[in-house]
Amino acid sequence: MNFPQYLDRLRAVCDAHGHALNLNPGAAETQLEAVESELAFPIAADLRQAWLMANGAERDVPVFMRPDYLTAYDFLPLEKAIAGRARMADRAPRYAAYDEPEPRDARIREGWFHQGWLPFASFGGATLLLMVDHSPSEAGAPGQIIAFTHDPDQITWVAPSFEALLTGSIADIEADPEEFLGDY
Numbered sequence: 001m002n003f004p005q006y007l008d009r010l011r012a013v014c015d016a017h018g019h020a021l022n023l024n025p026g027a028a029e030t031q032l033e034a035v036e037s038e039l040a041f042p043i044a045a046d047l048r049q050a051w052l053m054a055n056g057a058e059r060d061v062p063v064f065m066r067p068d069y070l071t072a073y074d075f076l077p078l079e080k081a082i083a084g085r086a087r088m089a090d091r092a093p094r095y096a097a098y099d100e101p102e103p104r105d106a107r108i109r110e111g112w113f114h115q116g117w118l119p120f121a122s123f124g125g126a127t128l129l130l131m132v133d134h135s136p137s138e139a140g141a142p143g144q145i146i147a148f149t150h151d152p153d154q155i156t157w158v159a160p161s162f163e164a165l166l167t168g169s170i171a172d173i174e175a176d177p178e179e180f181l182g183d184y
Contacts, residue, residue: 003050006166010063013177022061023054027078031055035078039118044132044143046162047120051078064121065180066130066147066158067168072180073121073130084119084126088112088148098153105157107140108133112155117146127151132162 007021014021032051036042043051056077057063063075076084092113104110116135122128127150136144145159159165173180 001163001166001170003046003053003166006170007053009170010173013173014181017177017181017183019181020061021063022058023063023075024056024058024077026053027051027055031078035082038082039115041116041134043118044134044162046143047118047132050075050120050162056080062180062182064130064165065169065172066128067165067172070179071123071128072182073123073128076120076122080122081119084122084129085117087126088117088119088129095153100154101152102154104155107136107144107157108146108155109135109137109140116142119148124150130158130165 007023011021029052032043032048042048054075057075059074061074062072064073065071066073092111095112098112114135117131117133119126119129119131121130129148131146131148133140133144133146134142136142140157141160143161144157145162145165147156147158149156159168178184
């Protein structure tokens with residue numbers, strides 16, 4: 001599933017429940033190129049397409065749902081994604097001796113920050129983050145989706161790609177729109 005298809009189905013859910021899907025206008029190609037130059041790697045093509053279509057959403061407007069996880073995530077504007085990445089880099093040294101509650105999935109590199117991790121969605125002021133992983137372990141795949149979860153703090157594997165995340169997300173949203181939209 002690509003992002004335009006995802007948005008069509010998401011809009012249908014929002015419309016059916018009286019919610020607006022307030023997305024920001026798309027990022028400019030030059031803005032993405034500047035960010036990629038700063039990152040020193042190209043952003044995964046499917047996430048790049050998403051930011052070109054919509055540079056995030058208004059605050060507290062859910063756009064994604066982590067499959068099998070009851071939390072709706074906001075789509076971060078590119079600027080906030082880069083700021084969130086910088087906060088992760090600053091916070092990483094505090095985790096140097098921290099043991100995660102469960103062993104980390106072998107597809108994710110050890111450590112609390114890698115240059116190839118790029119947040120794109122958050123919940124609760126970045127207490128939960130979805131990130132595209134451009135620097136996976138040898139067992140992982142570039143472009144896989146991983147998550148930072150606070151309390152207990154851990155990095156977990158979510159989906160093999162942004163496309164797979166979209167497929168799982170919309171299935172969960174359509175199965176339980178009230179949970180996603182906060183209409184409970």
